[in-house]
Amino acid sequence: MNAAAFGFAVIAALANMAGAAAVTSRRRWSVRSLETMVALSAGFMIAVALADVLPEAIEQGGRRAAVVAVIGFLLVHLTQHVFARHFHFGEETHHVTPVVSASALVGLLLHTFVDGVAIASGFAVSRELGVLLSTAIFLHKLPEGLAISSLFLASGLGRARALGAAALLGAATLVGVLVAESTKLVGDVGLALSGGVTLYVAACNLVPEFQSKRGWQLPTAFFAGSALYFAARALIGGH
Template sequence: MTSTPLLIWLAVLADGLAGLAGGLLSERWLSRHLSALVAFAAGALLGAVFLDILPEAVETAGSAAFHWALVSFLALTLLGWFLGPHHHDHSHHKPGHPHHHEHLGPSSPVVPSLLAADALHNIGDGAAVAAAFLVSPQAGVATAVAVIAHELPQEVGDYALLRATGMSRARALLLLAGVQLTAVAGAGAVLLGSQAVQGLEGIILALASGTFLYIGATDLLPELRHGATPQEARGRLLGFLLGLALVATAGVVERQVLGTHH
């Protein structure tokens, strides 16, 4: 188990680097393929929930895992109803097209609220990754893949929004990098809390299952139904299937290499 913390921090680091992808990739390429990335994220999230994370949560926490998953799913549903549309509109963020956000100025109040929401989101991601690796390497790999897959289109959208406010590339990346560090706090809290609270890992995995299910099924997939040309539709379908396949393949490879099993 001595390697488990190392795996956790490596996964958190990979998640943080994925959060900076918006400034490292071609804005033209991102604009062309963003909807396919969103579909890929949806496939990876849903695949991870049903193939790895929820089964591991049930094995760890028993049937109570379904109750915790429902709690997180309902909490996000109610939050969405009261707060309105999700602040990320992944399929409509077009890097390199700031005219989509011309109403935003450099000092727009959207910026601090966006960064605060991302910080809370990243704390949850860090906690989920840590809890998953504490349960098993397979659950950890699946959770890390799902988190990183979701992080790409989400942070690309955030980067595009920050740039649309007139912010420089360097400053936007610096702010996003700072927000990514909050995942360390989530992972650290789980590592410490798991020593004091029996069964904490299973509860957090179950909560993550409900969260990922909500994001994949009610946040990402509905966005992909809007305004697709036949070529975009094919790209979205391919992205979704690749996301599912990646999670499934990662689980098979991990079992073969490490010899783990449910």
């Protein structure tokens, strides 16, 4: 097992728990701070998916990798916006039913499992790509944990279950690393799958959370996220 991949997956899982703790401990994030974090994450994730992950996957697997990336993109839409229609990144302020919160959890479990596959696949190519992918995943883990825990609280399921839901998301990421490495899913298939999922989460989940908001702060954060990716890539070196 790649110790670095598992270590970064643990850090990502802890970010899920930190987001949940921020909600269940009644410490409220300012809306603007959360939106800025989401915008920064979106910029970074889109850059890493389009500039590194998908080109590497297609170089390794050709047309098959491109098809797998599309499948990954569609699977996230199916689980998050067909099975779980009431889901968004951010704190839930309206009452929802337990069925809605459970369906959102199921959809996110697929996504967080693929997060683990992505981390393992990145490190299988190079340490540099693994670090970049892990950073992209870490950046959206905090709002993800915040979103699922607030959904559970809004549905009246209590703090313990809200924290448990976030813990399941973190565990799914660790399982994704272990399954990817034990089944050799870390090749072009795993990389392409993670590229499609990363692109979907950034462009379809995160960007809509802030794109209609006025002002320069959020667009600036979005472009800064992409700039941060290129700066990080230059700092740690190409793969």
